[in-house]
Amino acid sequence: MTLTREEAKQRTAILKQVRDQHQETVDRTRARLKDQQTVRRQICQQLRGGPKIVPEIAEATGLPAHEVLWHITAMKKYDLVVEVGQCGEYYQYAMAKETES
Amino acid sequence: MTVKNVHVDVLVVGGGIAGMQSALDLADQGYRVALVEKEPSIGGKMIMLSKVFPTLDCCSCITTPKMSAVAHHDNIELLTYCDVQAIGDRPGGGFVIDVVQKPRYVDIDTCTGCRQCEYVCPIDLPSQFDRELGAVRAIRVPFSTAVPQKAFLDIDNCILCGKCQQACPVEAIDFAQQPETFTVEAGAIILATGFELTPAGAKAEYGAGELLNVVDALVMERLLAPTGPYGHVLRPSDGKEPDSIAYVQCAGSRDKTLGVEYCSRVCCMYAIKQAMLLSGALPLADITIYYMDIRTFGKGHEQFYQNAKAMGIEFVKGKVARITEDEDKNPVVRVELIEDGSKVVERAHDLVVLSVGMLPGYNPKSLYGVPVADDGFAAIPAPNIRPSVTPKPGIFVTGAAAGPMDIVDSIVLAGAAAAEAAAYLEEVRTPSPQRAAIEEAVHA
Ligand SMILES: Cc1cc2nc3c(=O)[nH]c(=O)nc-3n(C[C@H](O)[C@H](O)[C@H](O)COP(=O)(O)OP(=O)(O)OC[C@H]3O[C@@H](n4cnc5c(N)ncnc54)[C@H](O)[C@@H]3O)c2cc1C
Numbered sequence: 066m067t068l069t070r071e072e073a074k075q076r077t078a079i080l081k082q083v084r085d086q087h088q089e090t091v092d093r094t095r096a097r098l099k100d101q102q103t104v105r106r107q108i109c110q111q112l113r114g115g116p117k118i119v120p121e122i123a124e125a126t127g128l129p130a131h132e133v134l135w136h137i138t139a140m141k142k143y144d145l146v147v148e149v150g151q152c153g154e155y156y157q158y159a160m161a162k163e164t165e166s
Numbered sequence: 167m168t169v170k171n172v173h174v175d176v177l178v179v180g181g182g183i184a185g186m187q188s189a190l191d192l193a194d195q196g197y198r199v200a201l202v203e204k205e206p207s208i209g210g211k212m213i214m215l216s217k218v219f220p221t222l223d224c225c226s227c228i229t230t231p232k233m234s235a236v237a238h239h240d241n242i243e244l245l246t247y248c249d250v251q252a253i254g255d256r257p258g259g260g261f262v263i264d265v266v267q268k269p270r271y272v273d274i275d276t277c278t279g280c281r282q283c284e285y286v287c288p289i290d291l292p293s294q295f296d297r298e299l300g301a302v303r304a305i306r307v308p309f310s311t312a313v314p315q316k317a318f319l320d321i322d323n324c325i326l327c328g329k330c331q332q333a334c335p336v337e338a339i340d341f342a343q344q345p346e347t348f349t350v351e352a353g354a355i356i357l358a359t360g361f362e363l364t365p366a367g368a369k370a371e372y373g374a375g376e377l378l379n380v381v382d383a384l385v386m387e388r389l390l391a392p393t394g395p396y397g398h399v400l401r402p403s404d405g406k407e408p409d410s411i412a413y414v415q416c417a418g419s420r421d422k423t424l425g426v427e428y429c430s431r432v433c434c435m436y437a438i439k440q441a442m443l444l445s446g447a448l449p450l451a452d453i454t455i456y457y458m459d460i461r462t463f464g465k466g467h468e469q470f471y472q473n474a475k476a477m478g479i480e481f482v483k484g485k486v487a488r489i490t491e492d493e494d495k496n497p498v499v500r501v502e503l504i505e506d507g508s509k510v511v512e513r514a515h516d517l518v519v520l521s522v523g524m525l526p527g528y529n530p531k532s533l534y535g536v537p538v539a540d541d542g543f544a545a546i547p548a549p550n551i552r553p554s555v556t557p558k559p560g561i562f563v564t565g566a567a568a569g570p571m572d573i574v575d576s577i578v579l580a581g582a583a584a585a586e587a588a589a590y591l592e593e594v595r596t597p598s599p600q601r602a603a604i605e606e607a608v609h610a
Pocket residue numbers: 179180181182183184185202203204205208209210211212215217218219220248249250358359360361362363383384387432436439527528564565566567571572573574576
C-alpha cells in the first residue's frame with residue numbers, strides 16, 4: 066500500500082512520539098539488539114565455514130553452548146539457519162542460503 | 167479499535183480449557199457469554215502440551231477446535247488481552263465489570279495474521295510459550311495455533327524502528343493505540359483462572375533453577391511437541407540428544423518446606439505419559455522415574471502405568487535429596503532408596519525433569535470477593551455436593567482455579583459451573599423455595 070506524503074509524515078511523527086514515551090525500554094532493547102547482532106555475527110562466521118554442531122560453534126567462538134543453541138534455535142525458526150543432519154548425539158546446522166544454492 | 171459495552175448472561179474469566187468449556191456449554195444452550203483472557207490468545211496451559219494422558223491424543227489436535235469454536239460462536243464475545251479492573255453489583259442482581267483492553271498496537275479487525283511484521287522484526291526474545299528455550303519476535307502472532315491468529319506488539323521489548331509497519335500489507339499496525347476501558351454487564355461470573363507451576367528457583371536442593379539440564383515438566387512438554395523449539399528432544403545446555411533421562415516426582419508438591427502439602431494430582435500421570443513419549447522419540451534412551459508413590463486413580467490410569475513399566479521405563483522408589491551437576495553439565499541425582507535398605511546412591515543423567523506441582527495462579531479475593539482456602543485455591547464451601555460454587559453468590563469456579571486437576575476433571579467441573587451459573591440466572595429471574603433452601607445450606 067502506498068501512503069500519501071502527508072500520511073507518511075504523520076506516521077513518522079507518531080513513531081517518534083511513542084519512542085520518546087518509551088525511551089527507557091527502547092534504550093534497553095537497543096543494547097540487547099547490539100549484543101544479539103554481535104553473537105549472531107560470530108555464529109554465522111562459523112557456519113559459513115560449513116555445517117557445525119553446537120559444541121563446535123561454542124568452542125570456536127568462546128560463547129556458552131546454551132547461548133549458541135538458543136540463537137541457532139531462533140535463527141532456525143525464522144529460516145536463517147537450517148538443520149542439515151545428525152552427527153552422533155548432536156544435530157548439525159548450516160546457513161539457510163548455503164543450503165539453497 | 168472498536169470496543170463497545172457488552173451485555174451478557176455470564177462472564178467467564180480465563181480462556182484455558184476450563185473457561186473455554188464453560189463458555190461453550192453455556193453458549194450452546196443459548197446463553198450469551200463473554201470470555202475474558204489476559205493473554206493475547208486463549209488456550210491456557212493445555213495448548214502448550216504435547217499429548218494428553220491417558221489416551222495420548224495430540225493435544226493441539228483436540229484443543230485447537232475448541233479454541234476456534236469459542237472464537238466463532240455467535241453467543242460468545244471473546245475478549246483477549248484484557249484485564250478485569252473493577253467489579254460492582256448491578257442494581258437488581260448481577261455484576262458490572264470494568265475491563266481494560268490492553269493495546270496490541272495492531273488493529274485486530276484488519277490484521278490477517280500473515281506474520282510479515284514478525285519476519286522483519288529484528289528483535290528475538292525468549293519465548294514464554296516455549297519456556298524460554300525458543301525465540302519470538304517483539305511483534306508476533308503469539309504462537310502457531312493462537313486464537314485469534316492476530317499479531318500483537320510487546321512494546322516493552324521493542325526499539326520502535328517501524329519496520330513492521332512498513333512490512334504490513336494491510337496497514338494494521340497502529341503505534342498510537344491506547345488502553346481502552348469498557349464495561350461488561352453479566353448476571354453471573356465463572357472464574358477459570360487456572361494454575362501456575364512451582365517456580366524454578368523453589369528448591370535449592372534441586373539446583374534452584376540454575377542447572378541448565380534440570381528442567382520442569384512443562385519444558386519437556388514443549389520438547390516433545392511437534393511445534394516445540396528444537397523440533398527434537400535435546401538438552402538445553404548444548405543441544406545434545408539425551409541418552410539418559412530421569413524424572414523427580416513430587417518436586418514441589420507434598421512438601422512442607424514449600425508450604426505445599428497437597429498432592430498436585432497430575433504429576434505422576436504426566437511423568438508416565440512423557441516417559442512413554444520419550445521412549446518413542448528416543449528408543450535407545452534410559453528413562454528413570456524416582457518416586458515416593460505413584461498415584462493413578464483415574465479411569466484408565468493404572469493400566470497406563472502398567473504399560474509404561476512393560477515398556478521398560480525404570481521406576482525407582484526413593485527420595486531425591488539433592489541434584490548437582492558434573493563438569494559436563496550432567497545432572498547428578500542423589501537418591502535415598504526406599505526399597506533397598508535406605509541406601510543412598512548417586513546417579514548421573516543427561517537430563518533431569520522435575521515433576522513440578524500445580525500452584526494457585528490467581529487470588530480472586532480483592533477483585534471478586536471470593537476467598538481462598540488454606541491451599542490458596544478458591545474456597546468451595548460444599549465440595550461434595552456443589553464443587554463449583556464459591557462462597558460469593560453468583561460467582562462460580564472451574565478448572566485448576568478450584569484446585570489441582572487434570573483436563574478431564576476440568577471439563578467435568580466446567581460443565582458443572584455452567585449448569586450452576588444457568589440455574590443461578592433462573593433463580594434470580596424466578597425464585598423457588600427449594601433452591602433457596604439449598605443456597606442457604608451452602609452459604610451458611
Ligand atoms: C507438565 C504438565 C503436563 C500435563 N499433562 C496433562 C495431560 O497429559 N492430561 C491431562 O488431563 N492434564 C494434564 N495436565 C494438567 C492440565 O494442564 C490442566 O488440567 C489444565 O491445563 C487446567 O486448565 P485450566 O483452564 O483450569 O487452567 P489454565 O490452563 O491455567 O488456564 C487458565 C487461563 O486463564 C488465564 N488467566 C489467569 N488469570 C487470569 C485473570 N486474572 N484474568 C484473565 N485471564 C486469566 C490464563 O492466562 C489461562 O489462559 C498437565 C499439566 C502440566 C503442568
